[in-house]
Amino acid sequence: MWSFLHKLGSPPWLYAISGSILRWLLPLTLLALAAGVVWGLLFTPPDFRQGNSYRIIYIHVPAAVVALAGYYVMATAGAISLIWRMKMADVAMKAAAPVGAALTFAALFTGAVWGKPTWGTYWVWDARITSMLLLLFLYLGVVVLYEAYENKEAAGKACAVLSLVGTVNIPIIYKSVDWWYSLHQPASIKFTGDSTIDPSMLYPLLLMICAFYALFTCCLLLNMRAELLQREARTGWVRKLARGGE
Amino acid sequence: MPSGAGAPLLAASDLCLVRGGRELFRDLSFDIHRGQLWQVEGANGAGKTSLMRILAGLSRYGFDGRVQRRAPLLYLGHHSAVKGLLTPRENLAWHVSGAGDWSDADIDDALARVGLCGYEDVASHTLSAGQHRRVNLARLYLCRAPLWLLDEPFTAIDRGGVGELEAVMTAHVAGGGAVVVTSHQALQVDCEVRSLRLGAGGAQ
Amino acid sequence: MYFDSVEAMLAMEGHGVFVWSAYVVTAVVIALILLLPLRRQRRLLRELAADERRARAVAANARGSS
């Protein structure tokens, strides 16, 4: 166990192992994404109320789920880097922020596009949408703060603190936005009532959620590899890598 | 007190610092005992200030090695930590370092000893850079911390002030304290000066 | 397959614009988050390799002239 943790803290080992993981995980992810998209778009029946527009669910829900989970991945990595001073956790945290922000953006965009045929408007200040927007701002705050620091090690620590503060705040923000929405919600529209979902629609959705988790992992690893190269540019193993090509 | 008696006030082991791909020092190990005066020397950019900040505990990462601090310390950095809107007396009485609880008489005495008699109650922003420095140095007369870390204390100080400062350092060392000082000039003190030379591939 | 023809698939009973634009934008986002780190990594490696070559050339010159 300790030796594993020790290895995890070693950049060359991490670089090598992430390379071999990506070699099979990346194709698998792309395959799962493609399969899920084809399944969801072409082989499922349309929703009896929303018609075909509901097919956006196959990207909207996974993106939203993984974006939210990604914040906790980022905050956990940040906590590890602050408490145990593990440099690799720092790298992981930095790598998670742009991926999470991109997925949050995708969830917001697909949500807005889905809203037009369903509710007749692109944007409603619905509790979930507003919370996602705030999540996007929290992610962007981390990205912006990281870029503002010149000393990247300090940047990592600062972002770790910020993401932990965000973690404490996210439940409060969600609850308060939820409550705020219930206060202002007009009685005529209601989106939150979840209907049961038919298995024929559920299975492709589950596949897509898994695929998005795998996608997040892939992007995290790719970002970490690039970050590792940059941070370790002057060390022996990177020089050897550069000499040998890849 | 004989030098080297008892546990060291500060023990540094295997300090190694890399900045911007350049190794400033490596495997730097030393113990600072009571009754010792250390001078850290080195060219500009050799890592003197970085070393002092590591010893003080202001730098907590970005270097390898361990520093054990076993006594309260007094750190004087490049900045004087003197607020222009406060008078010298207030600056010392409410000092953010939280080191002591001094009476007005103590503070006036210390200010007089750094040559600021009559300036106790004027706003500090009317004072010169050297006088700011002196307000900061007055802490040396007030503070009872056994270990002093002084980073370039002679900057902006006139020749008389340098002599007084050297006398304070000598007295502190003789009284069982320890001083680490970074400076480019040779110290005129009547006690042994241990030298810690940075640069050119490590300490000697 | 649920749809009868390619046209029906593209139109999706009038919702095609929304569904397809959502999918296309998401695809672009996914492509970006996959390709940007890959490009950064490749560029870094290329720069490092160039640095190496330059250092080796300087070393060779120094040896040749002395």
Next chain:
Amino acid sequence: MSAPSTTRFCLRLLRRQLVLAVRRPAEMGNPLLFFAMVVALFPLGLGPAPEALAGFAPGVLWIVALLASLLTSDNVFRGDFDDGSLEQLLLAPQPLYLGVLAYIGAHWLVSGLLLSLVSPLFALMLNLPAAAIPALVCSLLLGSAVLSLVGCIGASLTVGLRRGGMLISLLVLPLYVPVLIFGSAAVQAAVDGLPVAPYLAILGAMVSLGIALAPLAVAAGLRISIDA
């Protein structure tokens, strides 16, 4: 001559910060002036109809107070960072948690407290019903404490950066959302004649949580900024 007790030290810091603020009265008045000017912009932008203004007043007053607090929080540590006082604070033998709390307290006293006390004036300018004014003052008193606590987290993370001003708003504004929601809801409830106490209780809970956790984050942020 030993180190002063932690309480004494914190009171000393608080006093120092307050004296520093009082000796620069113009700077202390700036947030109030900002408050006045931005409030004056709203009738110009929304039209002078009293009913419309009264409808927007709870939210407008809260948003402006929030911005005023945000703009001042950037400066809480900057002066001390520039002249080296912050290094000395970090080296103090007393717990940094409490030292930081003194700084935050001082910031609240010179920004939040003053804003809350002058807010009735601006509430009347925006036609807020007089019955809602006590709720406005109380919610601002509690809420601005949370704003100070959270704002100082942002300030501690950006104090070492040259371009802090814009950055701090990007970091901190999303975190202000819960305070804004419950603060303006309290005022709205008072306008509608509903009980205000539950909202104030929630704001009070946020203050307690903030006092417990925010100084930890600020202390960590300051250590990082000093080290960068």
